[in-house]
Amino acid sequence: MPMLSAVLRHTLSRARAVSALTALSLVAACSSAPVAPTALYDFGLAPATTDGTRLPTALRVADVAGPGWMDGNAIYYRLAYAQSQRTDAYANSRWVESPVNLFDARLRNAAAARGQVVGYPTPDVPSLRVELVDFSQVFDRRDASRGVVRLRATVTLARGVIDQRVVQADAPAPSADAAGGVAALTQASDKAIGEVLDWVAGLPLGAPGQATAGASGVHPR
Incomplete structure (x- = not known):
């Protein structure tokens, strides 16, 4: 035993x-x-030409602002057909930097293509401030999504608000994935920027005494 x-x-x-x-x-x-490498995206090359209206005067472009959740480089999407109040981020796809910074650079390049952009505040040069409100890929169906860019733009002069506007631009995504979302958000960003600059070009920026103590109007879109 x-x-x-x-x-x-x-x-x-x-x-x-x-x-x-x-x-x-x-x-x-x-x-x-093997682990799938993280795909990094930016907005790609800026449009070669600008067809929009020229700015009537020099313009200062303030730093673009956004909510705290845009501080990182995640690419967010929303399943509107399932739970529209919830946002998720792609696991293996990222922006090269925050979308706020990418949008800021795109806006400055577009403004410079339409006229003179001043890098510092002066009393006689109007300022454009853009605040991003939404920047995400929205799925209306499992196989159909769009890039949604929503922002609030304000033009000031001599500490007074000339005008303010809310702009939303949508663009369809070519594919139901991160790459499609990036393409759609880039296109939507260019559309929103073009609309903002067309609006700015139509304001009475060249005439003195146009600034007021408060906003002259908000135009929701």
Whole structure:
């Protein structure tokens, strides 16, 4: 009997060792499994030409602002057909930097293509301030989505508000994934920027005494 007990103990010990080695092998296999690289996106090249109206005067473009959830570089989407109050982020796709910074650079380039952009505040140069409100890919169906860019634009001069406007631009996504969302959001951004600059170009910026103590009107879209 003592010999049988020793044999059983030896067999159990070997079984435990094999189990441990098997578990370690599985962990090693999982850790060495290929991981999909993160895809990084920006807005791509700016449009080569600008067809919009020229700005009637020099313009200062203030830093674009946005809510806290836009501070990172996540690409957000919303399943409007399932739960429109919830947003999610793609796991393996990111902007190269925050969408606020990407939009800021795009806006400045577009404004510079239409006239003179001043980098510092002066009393006689109007300022454009843009605040992003929404910047996400919205799925209306599982296979159909669009990029949605919503913003609030304000033009001021000499500490007074000349006018304010809310703009929303949508663009269809060519595919129901992150790449499609990026393409749609880029197109929607260009549309929103074009609409803002057309609006600014139509304001009485060149005439003195146009600034008021408060907003002359808000035009929702």
